[in-house]
Amino acid sequence: MSVSISLPMPARRGRIDLSRPIFIVLALVLGLLVILPLFWLAYYSILDQNGQFSLANFSALVTDPTLRRPFLTALGMALGVGALSCMTATPLAWLVARSDLPGRTAIRALVTASFVTPPFLGAIAWEILAAPNSGLINVAYRSLFGLEAYEYLVDIYTFTGLVFAIACYTFPYVFTLVVNALERVPSDLEDASSMLGGQLSTTLRRVTIPLVLPAILAGTMIAILQALTMFGSPAILALPAGFHVITTKIWSLFQYPPKPGLAAAAALPLLIVTVMLLWGQARILGRRGYTTLGGKNSDPRISKLGRWRWLAIAFVVAVLLLTVLLPYAALIKTALTRTVAEPLTWSSFTLHHVNFVFFEFSATKLALRNTFLLGFMTATIGTAIALVIAYLVTRRSVPGSQMLGYLATAPVAIPGIVLGVGLFLSYSNPNLMLYGTLWILLIAFLTIEMPAGYQQLSSAFKSVHPELEEASRILGGNRMTTLRLITAPLLRSNVIATWCFVFIGTIRELSATILLTTSETKLVSVIIYDLNESGDLGAISVLGIMLLVISFAVVIIANRLPVLGGQRLPIAR
Amino acid sequence: MSYLELTRLSKMYGAHPAVKDVNLSVAKGLLVCLLGPSGCGKTTTLRLIAGFVEPSEGEIRVGGRMVSSPERSEPPERRNMSMIFQSYALWPHMTVFENVAYGLRLRKMSREDIVRRVEAILDVAKLKALASRYPGELSGGQQQRVSLARALVVEPETLLLDEPLSNLDANLREEMRFEIRRLHDQYRYTTVYVTHDQSEAMTTADLIVVMNQGRIEQAGSPEDIYKRPRSEFVAHFIGGANVLKGDRLSGDVVDVGGVVLRCGSGDFAAQGPTSVAIRHHDINLVTSAPAPGETNWVPGTVTRQVYLGSHRDYLVTLSNGDAIRTVTPADIAVPQGQAVWLHLPPEHCRALAH
Numbered sequence: 001m002s003v004s005i006s007l008p009m010p011a012r013r014g015r016i017d018l019s020r021p022i023f024i025v026l027a028l029v030l031g032l033l034v035i036l037p038l039f040w041l042a043y044y045s046i047l048d049q050n051g052q053f054s055l056a057n058f059s060a061l062v063t064d065p066t067l068r069r070p071f072l073t074a075l076g077m078a079l080g081v082g083a084l085s086c087m088t089a090t091p092l093a094w095l096v097a098r099s100d101l102p103g104r105t106a107i108r109a110l111v112t113a114s115f116v117t118p119p120f121l122g123a124i125a126w127e128i129l130a131a132p133n134s135g136l137i138n139v140a141y142r143s144l145f146g147l148e149a150y151e152y153l154v155d156i157y158t159f160t161g162l163v164f165a166i167a168c169y170t171f172p173y174v175f176t177l178v179v180n181a182l183e184r185v186p187s188d189l190e191d192a193s194s195m196l197g198g199q200l201s202t203t204l205r206r207v208t209i210p211l212v213l214p215a216i217l218a219g220t221m222i223a224i225l226q227a228l229t230m231f232g233s234p235a236i237l238a239l240p241a242g243f244h245v246i247t248t249k250i251w252s253l254f255q256y257p258p259k260p261g262l263a264a265a266a267a268l269p270l271l272i273v274t275v276m277l278l279w280g281q282a283r284i285l286g287r288r289g290y291t292t293l294g295g296k297n298s299d300p301r302i303s304k305l306g307r308w309r310w311l312a313i314a315f316v317v318a319v320l321l322l323t324v325l326l327p328y329a330a331l332i333k334t335a336l337t338r339t340v341a342e343p344l345t346w347s348s349f350t351l352h353h354v355n356f357v358f359f360e361f362s363a364t365k366l367a368l369r370n371t372f373l374l375g376f377m378t379a380t381i382g383t384a385i386a387l388v389i390a391y392l393v394t395r396r397s398v399p400g401s402q403m404l405g406y407l408a409t410a411p412v413a414i415p416g417i418v419l420g421v422g423l424f425l426s427y428s429n430p431n432l433m434l435y436g437t438l439w440i441l442l443i444a445f446l447t448i449e450m451p452a453g454y455q456q457l458s459s460a461f462k463s464v465h466p467e468l469e470e471a472s473r474i475l476g477g478n479r480m481t482t483l484r485l486i487t488a489p490l491l492r493s494n495v496i497a498t499w500c501f502v503f504i505g506t507i508r509e510l511s512a513t514i515l516l517t518t519s520e521t522k523l524v525s526v527i528i529y530d531l532n533e534s535g536d537l538g539a540i541s542v543l544g545i546m547l548l549v550i551s552f553a554v555v556i557i558a559n560r561l562p563v564l565g566g567q568r569l570p571i572a573r
Numbered sequence: 574m575s576y577l578e579l580t581r582l583s584k585m586y587g588a589h590p591a592v593k594d595v596n597l598s599v600a601k602g603l604l605v606c607l608l609g610p611s612g613c614g615k616t617t618t619l620r621l622i623a624g625f626v627e628p629s630e631g632e633i634r635v636g637g638r639m640v641s642s643p644e645r646s647e648p649p650e651r652r653n654m655s656m657i658f659q660s661y662a663l664w665p666h667m668t669v670f671e672n673v674a675y676g677l678r679l680r681k682m683s684r685e686d687i688v689r690r691v692e693a694i695l696d697v698a699k700l701k702a703l704a705s706r707y708p709g710e711l712s713g714g715q716q717q718r719v720s721l722a723r724a725l726v727v728e729p730e731t732l733l734l735d736e737p738l739s740n741l742d743a744n745l746r747e748e749m750r751f752e753i754r755r756l757h758d759q760y761r762y763t764t765v766y767v768t769h770d771q772s773e774a775m776t777t778a779d780l781i782v783v784m785n786q787g788r789i790e791q792a793g794s795p796e797d798i799y800k801r802p803r804s805e806f807v808a809h810f811i812g813g814a815n816v817l818k819g820d821r822l823s824g825d826v827v828d829v830g831g832v833v834l835r836c837g838s839g840d841f842a843a844q845g846p847t848s849v850a851i852r853h854h855d856i857n858l859v860t861s862a863p864a865p866g867e868t869n870w871v872p873g874t875v876t877r878q879v880y881l882g883s884h885r886d887y888l889v890t891l892s893n894g895d896a897i898r899t900v901t902p903a904d905i906a907v908p909q910g911q912a913v914w915l916h917l918p919p920e921h922c923r924a925l926a927h
Contacts, residue, residue, distance in 0.1 A: 471664070475679060477675075489666045
């Protein structure tokens with residue numbers, strides 16, 4: 001081979017470095033998304049009806065029992081949900097991660113399925129199952145024992161019923177965290193305990209549980225947080241039962257006559273509690289991140305259940321029946337029969353509800369269009385913004401880029417309903433009237449989904465070794481060429497996963513949507529809520545199943561399609 | 574005529590200097606090793622040369638052209654250099670062929686030209702059969718060779734290597750060491766090689782630059798560095814030496830804690846502190862007292878003795894408390910606690926001025 005030093009240098013391209021202008025634009029966009037609504041929230045909360053400065057709104061929170069009680073109820077409910085989630089999810093996680101229980105993969109898949117279920121849909125499914133009069137369980141109970149029509153076994157329209165219905169959809173948070181932690185506890189730490197004479201139960205109590213305790217606590221805190229900020233389920237179950245939680249109370253302050261100042265004041269304590277819970281969770285997980293420390297990577301220890309096997313199976317079946325199988329079955333049955341109480345047979349089978357939803361009910365078409373338009377836009381714009389922020393932050397290409405990361409993560413601490421109030425106050429003044437358009441919903445969804453999108457992509461960037469990019473630079477690729485030819489292809493599957501995640505999160509959102517939607521900007525989730533008010537459970541079931549099918553389809557397509565990066569996932573060194 | 578020139582080069586991270594006032598000039602076609610313990614600034618120096626890091630002070634010239642200064646730094650892609658990374662940095666989503674062809678593609682060469690050149694270099698690197706494999710399907714040594722081929726196919730003027738062998742096992746490391754030198758001799762680019770392994774540096778380099786705490790301790794040929802260390806750090810770091818602290822008495826005589834040694838070479842301080850360095854294997858250990866009047870003999874006691882197969886390793890404590898390490902042939906076994914005499918031949922004693 002000839003030795004020549006005459007190869008041409010790489011073609012010179014536009015040398016203008018765009019990172020600084022991009023940085024400034026992003027900082028402005030994030031400021032608009034995050035800081036502006038919070039500013040107006042704080043501003044309105046200290047104004048009285050005449051626009052004068054006053055603390056009347058805050059004193060009303062303490063003195064007015066109709067405002068004070070929802071707070072206490074919500075706290076009690078959230079703690080109940082946390083306890084119930086923790087007590088169900090922890091043993092389930094241990095069985096799935098560490099025992100020889102059959103069908104562990106299937107159990108895991110089913111629990112993940114309840115992750116995808118919108119909580120408000122679960123609440124409606126439990127309405128179908130356990131309403132005192134028409135609930136399927138109660139109907140079955142009465143016919144089984146030949147009881148009178150007023151007798152019932154379970155009533156979902158109670159405080160306990162509400163806690164139960166919410167816990168069905170928050171326990172996967174605890175489950176996922178604990179399963180991961182259990183799998184990461186190196187088995188040699190447990191072997192060490194056995195070598196020193198610890199029995200299975202001793203090792204479990206003295207080594208394994210303490211090691212995963214941070215994960216259990218952190219998961220429980222997320223469950224509490226979810227319950228506290230949830231709007232859909234309480235609105236569906238607590239309002240008929242005649243009590244309010246904080247989110248429904250804030251919503252009711254927007255009903256006629258609207259009291260936005262009071263709503264803003266009521267939203268602030270919720271914001272503070274959320275921030276505190278998240279801070280506590282970060283401290284617990286961060287303090288001794290010891291589930292990942294120490295020991296070598298080795299397969300987790302599997303315990304033999306022996307004679308406890310049947311008890312474990314009964315427990316798992318009960319949990320899955322209550323959280324996934326029964327609700328789904330109830331939705332499918334209701335969608336295909338004319339009335340809720342009718343059993344599903346060949347003669348009662350009808351496509352009436354399907355027909356009604358898709359061809360007769362005028363709102364469906366508009367809502368579907370709006371929902372998918374917003375889902376698509378939010379996922380695309382949100383992923384793009386998150387991608388650029390994650391790049392700037394992880395590669396520290398602009399001084400101060402860390403700040404963008406904090407801004408992008410901040411909305412995690414803003415409950416949907418609080419953001420709804422803030423956005424309503426920001427964009428319903430005559431100068432900037434976005435209320436009543438899809439734009440305000442787009443802004444809301446971008447803000448809500450930004451933390452998750454950013455977190456996913458920034459951990460993806462961290463997994464790409466900087467030397468992979470430097471190798472391209474030194475061989476003649478500039479920053480943009482490198483991003484296009486090296487970084488982007490390596491991140492392709494992460495980007496698609498993030499897109500799907502944001503899309504699914506958007507099409508099921510209700511908490512912020514409920515305050516920002518009008519008759520022109522209805523979404524599927526809002527229609528489901530409206531139909532529930534009018535008691536049309538058949539149509540709800542059809543819409544709900546459709547939402548679920550689309551969500552699952554998106555997940556499966558993203559995981560399977562080879563074009564989208566499903567196969568040959570290269571290990572980024 | 575120097576080709577690569579670093580002038581008063583410094584890089585600060587906050588208040589901490591990673592590289593401090595480095596001056597170095599390398600002639601075209603030489604293989605220079607930056608050698609030192611971790612954190613000594615050698616990798617930062619390499620990254621400064623590559624253009625991944627911008628200097629806080631000083632400048633870098635390549636072939637007379639200024640490429641780095643605090644005011645203006647050419648981006649890495651415009652320096653016509655290639656680099657081999659510690660992690661190899663092979664792109665996992667490209668085959669071996671695509672990895673190697675990448676630099677040529679960026680240079681807008683014709684398809685046939687790219688194929689011809691890539692095939693030629695794959696041949697040189699003994700990788701022809703693996704062209705369609707992905708990096709994840711290669712062994713460590715094969716990945717290393719792909720990384721070499723990818724760097725060399727663009728015919729760089731300068732090749733930079735960042736601890737290229739640290740992820741390989743011992744046998745392969747030895748083999749790749751000679752491979753790197755062979756390719757360097759074949760193509761005659763200027764090479765800067767960063768390593769913390771002194772034997773790696775000794776076997777490959779034309780010029781060794783020993784760095785410590787961001788500064789250059791000494792630069793010279795391998796023989797120069799080994800035989801004529803100019804500082805305690807270099808004497809310790811290269812080849813292992815005993816360094817005895819002392820004071821110059823007169824001429825070539827140094828007093829190290831009550832023991833008087835004549836030194837055959839080195840730098841003597843005009844006055845005051847002067848250390849004496851002597852390599853472990855240059856010391857003779859005997860059990861009988863020397864004839865009176867002989868110089869450079871020291872009495873001591875064996876405090877540790879280890880059998881190492883090819884030789885024995887001794888730690889001998891002198892009467893003044895200093896400990897000296899030495900080696901003997903494996904069949905000379907002196908038990909621990911026995912009094913011995915050490916001969917430190919003047920021609921191997923090297924004075925180090927402070």
